Amino acid sequence: MTSLTDRYVAATLRGIPEKQRADVERELRSSIADAVEDRVANGEERVAAETAVLEELGNPTKLAAGMVGRPVYLIGPELFIAYRHILLLLLGIVVPIVGVVQAIVAISGDAGIGQAIGAGILAALSIAIQVAFWVTLAFAIVERVDPATWKDADLKELTAPWTIEHLPDLPSSGAVSVGETAGEIVTLGISIGGLLYLRDWSWVDNASGDPIPLFNPALWDFWFPVIIGVLVLQAVFQIVKLLIGRWTVGLAIVNAGLLSAVAIPFAVLALTGELINPAFADAIGWPQLAEGDSVAMLAVAAVSILVNGWEVVSGFRLARRRPQTEMEYAR
């Protein structure tokens, strides 16, 4: 029958390198025996004494880690801030890109919108898990390597002392400026004007001298009027935002709705091959341009979604910000 001490010693030795085991075992057994005998001499029953001594020594895995000087944490305070920074940075960049690209690839196949969104979310989730795993693993390894043996300067940077150069700028406070509003409205005006202009003007004419428009003329029956209407609403939104003076959660939600109402139809029209006038594509000698699965249309859809998606996110970010300093409160 194995005693509790035998089991405890065996459990401890599992965490000790081979060449130290004999020494650790001998010392540990003699220390336990000393403590048990002391308790028995004080009138305790032997098994109760043994149990008490082993419980005082605590988790054998932790004891072994202490003897070897191995950390009992995955990533310590020295590296944690760099770890979190790099992890969030990578997640923020890689996950949306992979998700959107996967959704676009799915939509350019036979998948419907719902399936494509599902595929995008799945891809984003699985890449997020991958990124988190590999970054964590890399930092856990760095944590277990003696810094003195680091040769790579970048690695040393991770634990370099903080200097004033690392001080971040004050974040923009979410206050809305006149210049920014004017810029947005001019951009919207150019978009609306451009759409209207391209209805009756083109780079190429047909045999009878009439222009062949870039965009599918059928879209003027419904989608382009809707999109122009939403763009006008976006301009109104900019003025309302200026009057309120700062981003709020409500404004960010409206902003998200207005941007989606343009970006999503635009991307879907591009991907279904309805955006570009086939006659125009033929006339310039690039018939594939009008097809939904052409590289050009994939790019149009991706840029539309990514740019507007970024605007939506930054609206919420700015809405969450409170004035950061007394100076800004005074403004």
Place this chain on the structure above:
Amino acid sequence: MVDDELLGTHRQELRRGTVVLACLLALRAPEYGYALLKRLAAAGIPSDANTIYPLLRRLEERGLLASEWNTDDTRPRKFYRTSPAGSALADQLMSDMTDLTASLHALNGGAVE
């Protein structure tokens, strides 16, 4: 009255830094692990076995302690002794500790008693 849990946490923090010094000072007279624990406790520095045993190994690895197995007794025991390097470190830390205590007394509004 200070909250027991709070007191416990801060006491532990305060003592953590002095365990190494206590071991280096005590082991100028060679001793094995369990006897050292009892001596520290008797001197008013109670310590946990699972703190002291790993600490002894790490101090030995850094050359601050030397060890020797004694097999004359009823059971074999590993005796630790402060090395010259460990002794020099202990002198330095002891003088720092004295200064620190004096500084704390001064901050507390009086001279060292």
